[in-house]
Amino acid sequence: MLEAYLPQSLREWVHTKLTELRALLVENGILAAQDSDVGESKVVQDARTHLNSVKSERDSHKSDLESNEQDLQKDYGADDVFRALKGQCITVESGEYNYEHCFMDKTTQKPQKGGMDTGMGYFERIEMVTVDEEEPADGKGLGSGERIALKYENGAHCWNGPARSTTVILACAAENEIWKVVEAEKCVYRMEAGSPAACVDEPVSANGKTGKKDEL
Numbered sequence: 001m002l003e004a005y006l007p008q009s010l011r012e013w014v015h016t017k018l019t020e021l022r023a024l025l026v027e028n029g030i031l032a033a034q035d036s037d038v039g040e041s042k043v044v045q046d047a048r049t050h051l052n053s054v055k056s057e058r059d060s061h062k063s064d065l066e067s068n069e070q071d072l073q074k075d076y077g078a079d080d081v082f083r084a085l086k087g088q089c090i091t092v093e094s095g096e097y098n099y100e101h102c103f104m105d106k107t108t109q110k111p112q113k114g115g116m117d118t119g120m121g122y123f124e125r126i127e128m129v130t131v132d133e134e135e136p137a138d139g140k141g142l143g144s145g146e147r148i149a150l151k152y153e154n155g156a157h158c159w160n161g162p163a164r165s166t167t168v169i170l171a172c173a174a175e176n177e178i179w180k181v182v183e184a185e186k187c188v189y190r191m192e193a194g195s196p197a198a199c200v201d202e203p204v205s206a207n208g209k210t211g212k213k214d215e216l
């Protein structure tokens with residue numbers, strides 16, 4: 001290159017200067033060191049590291065975005081009343097078990113004597129059911145009319161039977177509280193529960209009454 005056309009003395013001077021300049025550029029991360037294993041200058045390596053970290057940040061935002069979008073598609077009931085209760089858990093003792101209901105998440109049977117918990121289903125959907133029951137004096141019952149039912153399915157498999165499932169039927173009450181648990185058929189559970197989230201004006205049933213119970 002250039003050096004070859006110069007007189008010997010100048011050639012040496014230029015060579016020294018070029019070598020110094022190259023060393024300076026390498027030192028400042030602008031040029032890759034010639035014997036570098038990576039073959040990349042420090043600025044290129046830094047840029048690549050930065051790029052990779054921004055990419056992984058982007059990927060995690062993307063998956064957050066997707067799960068939020070999916071969540072927004074889910075049915076959380078009229079006016080999204082169950083969104084605020086999601087993940088909130090209530091428990092009741094019944095027979096040899098404690099039964100837990102975690103709103104919009106899952107139901108669980110926990111032996112009082114210790115041992116393994118049994119999954120009674122994961123939240124699947126909201127349905128409406130018609131009930132007609134004598135209301136106990138303390139008001140802790142479903143009464144009669146249309147009620148919201150939270151369906152939990154695909155729980156632990158029942159020996160010689162179906163996967164456990166739970167229907168949580170809600171009536172309007174001041175507190176979130178499980179009133180009663182029954183195993184209607186083997187491994188098919190029904191919880192009767194009170195919740196302020198059931199005190200909504202909708203839906204209006206065929207007889208024009210709302211899900212609201214009279215005393216509240």
Ligand code: MAN
Nearest residue numbers: 109118158159161183186187
């Ligand atoms: C456990 C409990 C019961 C269920 C039986 C079925 O004992 O989950 O509720 O009926 O298993 O084998």
